[in-house]
Amino acid sequence: xxxxxxxxxxxxxxxxxxxxxxxxxxxxxxxxxxxxxxxxxxxxxxxxxxxxxxxxxxxxxxxxxxxxxxxxxxxxxxxxxxxxxxxxxxxxxxxxxxxxxxxxxxxxxxxxxxxxxxxxxxxxxxxxxxxxxxxxxxxxxxxxxxxxxxxxxxxxxxxxxxxxxxxxxxxxxxxxxxxxxxxxxxxxxxxxxxxxxxxxxxxxxxxxxxxxxxxxxxxxxxxxxxxxxxxxxxxxxxxxxxxxxxxxxxxxxxxxxxxx
Amino acid sequence: xxxxxxxxxxxxxxxxxxxxxxxxxxxxxxxxxxxxxxxxxxxxxxxxxxxxxxxxxxxxxxxxxxxxxxxxxxxxxxxxxxxxxxxxxxxxxxxxxxxxxxxxxxxxxxxxxxxxxxxxxxxxxxxxxxxxxxxxxxxxxxxxxxxxxxxxxxxxxxxxxxxxxxxxxxxxxxxxxxxxxxxxxxxxxxxxxxxxxxxxxxxxxxxxxxxxxxxxxxxxxxxx
Numbered sequence: 001x002x003x004x005x006x007x008x009x010x011x012x013x014x015x016x017x018x019x020x021x022x023x024x025x026x027x028x029x030x031x032x033x034x035x036x037x038x039x040x041x042x043x044x045x046x047x048x049x050x051x052x053x054x055x056x057x058x059x060x061x062x063x064x065x066x067x068x069x070x071x072x073x074x075x076x077x078x079x080x081x082x083x084x085x086x087x088x089x090x091x092x093x094x095x096x097x098x099x100x101x102x103x104x105x106x107x108x109x110x111x112x113x114x115x116x117x118x119x120x121x122x123x124x125x126x127x128x129x130x131x132x133x134x135x136x137x138x139x140x141x142x143x144x145x146x147x148x149x150x151x152x153x154x155x156x157x158x159x160x161x162x163x164x165x166x167x168x169x170x171x172x173x174x175x176x177x178x179x180x181x182x183x184x185x186x187x188x189x190x191x192x193x194x195x196x197x198x199x200x201x202x203x204x205x206x207x208x209x210x211x212x213x214x215x216x217x218x219x220x221x222x223x224x225x226x227x228x229x230x231x232x233x234x235x236x237x238x239x240x241x242x243x244x245x246x247x248x249x250x251x252x253x254x255x256x257x258x259x260x
Numbered sequence: 261x262x263x264x265x266x267x268x269x270x271x272x273x274x275x276x277x278x279x280x281x282x283x284x285x286x287x288x289x290x291x292x293x294x295x296x297x298x299x300x301x302x303x304x305x306x307x308x309x310x311x312x313x314x315x316x317x318x319x320x321x322x323x324x325x326x327x328x329x330x331x332x333x334x335x336x337x338x339x340x341x342x343x344x345x346x347x348x349x350x351x352x353x354x355x356x357x358x359x360x361x362x363x364x365x366x367x368x369x370x371x372x373x374x375x376x377x378x379x380x381x382x383x384x385x386x387x388x389x390x391x392x393x394x395x396x397x398x399x400x401x402x403x404x405x406x407x408x409x410x411x412x413x414x415x416x417x418x419x420x421x422x423x424x425x426x427x428x429x430x431x432x433x434x435x436x437x438x439x440x441x442x443x444x445x446x447x448x449x450x451x452x453x454x455x456x457x458x459x460x461x462x463x464x465x466x467x468x469x470x471x472x473x474x475x476x477x478x479x480x481x482x483x484x
Contacts, residue, residue, distance in 0.1 A: 014299030021295050022288075025446060030269050 165236050166244050172234040174250060180226035181252065184218035189255045191216050193223045197248045201239070203232030211249070223252045272436040277414050283407030283440050287400055291447035294396040297389040298454040305461045308386060311340025312468060319472075325350060325479070341382040341465070342472055349375035349473070353480050368481055375473050382469065386462045390455060397452035404444015411437025 191214035198207040208227045210220055227250075235245055273284065315334075322328045329350045333339040337347065352374035356367040415433025419425050 010300050010303035011296075014303065015296050017299045018292055018295035022292060029442075 162241065165238070166241060169234055169236050169241075169245070170248070173230075173245075173248070174252075176234060177223070177226050177230045177250070178252065178256070180229045181222050182226070183254055184216075184222055187214075187216050187219045187254050190253070191219050192251060192253050193220050194249065194251045195223065195227060197227060197250055199233065199235075199242075199245050199248065201235075201242055203235050205231050205233065214252075219254070269439075272432070272439055275432070276411060276436045276439070280407045280411045280414075280437060280440055283403060283410070284443055287404055287407075287440065287443040287447050290396055290400055290403075291443065294393055294447055294451040294454075297392055298450060301389060301393075301454065301458050304386070305458055305465070308341055308465055309461070312342045312465065315339055315342045315346070316472065319346065319476075325483075341386070342469060344382060345375050345378045345469060345473060346476060348378035349476060349480070364481075368477060371480060372473065372477055375476070379469055379473060383462070383466055386465060390458055390462070393451045393455040393458070397448050397455055400444045400447040400451070401441075402444070404441040404447075407440030407444070408437040411440060 192212070193210065193214035194212035196207075196209045196211045197205060198209075200206050205227055208224055210224065214220055214223075235242060273281070276284065319328065328334060329347060334343045334347050337344050349371050353367065353371040356362055356370050412434055415430045415437065418433065419429050422429055
């Protein structure tokens with residue numbers, strides 16, 4: 001029996017299979033187990049004694065000021081003044097005509113005067129009526145303006161509340177993401193990455209797109225990872241406000257205060 | 261020891277002490293070899309079983325032993341272990357028969373000696389490397405454990421310099437040390453399973469060869 005008979009014909013395929021088994025094993029070790037040390041969640045505490053500066057409030061407060069419609073007021077006063085002027089020149093006209101000679105004429109004149117007086121009184125009464133009506137109108141108008149102003153103020157207050165809520169949650173989102181950024185070494189302090197983040201209801205990130213590169217790819221990647229890791233992002237409990245959060249434009253800097 | 265490091269797998273291997281790295285390298289090598297032998301044996305045993313079955317079938321369906329002996333497969337020794345046993349026995353039987361004046365029992369004794377020799381060789385071939393699998397199966401957990409113990413010793417020694425001991429100080433060291441145990445077990449478990457499986461298979465083949473030898477001796481005795 002020659003040794004060749006016992007030569008094992010399967011050495012190569014067996015070796016390849018053995019290598020494949022080990023490759024599979026190490027791939028499992030490498031990819032199957034997450035070896036990263038994760039910081040315990042829920043240990044991050046944000047203390048808010050005052051709201052951080054709110055960029056959005058001024059923009060929201062301005063419209064209510066426009067909404068106060070007061071140009072109507074100045075129109076009212078001139079009218080009553082005019083009517084008084086018309087009424088006054090009519091009164092001094094009577095004594096001049098009483099001096100004239102003839103008694104008959106006097107009588108007639110007196111009659112005419114009386115008629116004129118009556119006419120005059122009627123005019124005055126009418127003018128007074130007019131004045132009263134106008135005053136009434138004016139009063140109604142001022143009340144309406146008052147009501148309108150109150151309504152506008154209320155709307156402004158509500159808008160301000162909403163704006164502060166939005167600003168608060170935007171700041172919460174930013175701070176949550178910032179806590180998750182693992183800052184890579186050698187990132188300059190003035191690096192600024194801007195992201196367009198699309199959210200789903202519930203705070204899930206649908207899409208985080210790098211809008212402006214910081215110049216440091218490692219930092220861009222770190223911020224993107226942090227955004228994805230921060231899911232679900234904090235959203236206001238009021239579902240109606242979600243539309244303000246659907247598209248967010250967020251800026252991140254290594255130093256907290258260098259970009260807001 | 262850097263506490264805040266990431267526990268990536270490659271990091272662990274990199275940061276392990278030299279001895280632990282050696283242990284892990286050894287275990288990797290042993291594991292590779294044992295898997296290599298596992299696959300070689302798998303193919304070899306499977307082929308031996310198949311060839312034995314085929315040869316037994318042709319043997320019992322073929323009354324003409326000379327023709328069977330001369331058929332190309334059997335003569336070249338490529339028809340498997342049982343065919344080789346048959347060929348050795350039959351060649352010896354013919355040689356002894358040609359010598360006149362030999363007693364029948366002496367011829368049969370010589371034939372069965374020749375067959376037994378071939379049988380031993382075949383069994384030796386089939387059983388080769390099985391002892392290696394057995395050794396790997398029993399020893400590599402200990403080797404891995406050794407690496408682990410060493411690694412943990414180092415991890416705790418590093419702890420003595422630190423005033424306030426936290427789990428974070430020892431965790432990387434223990435994790436890297438446990439990789440050694442994992443590799444030891446990874447090498448040992450398949451080796452043990454394969455050893456048991458192949459030892460059983462080879463045992464069955466051996467009893468099959470032995471019963472064939474007895475039956476073949478009977479056939480030859482009838483013919484002589």
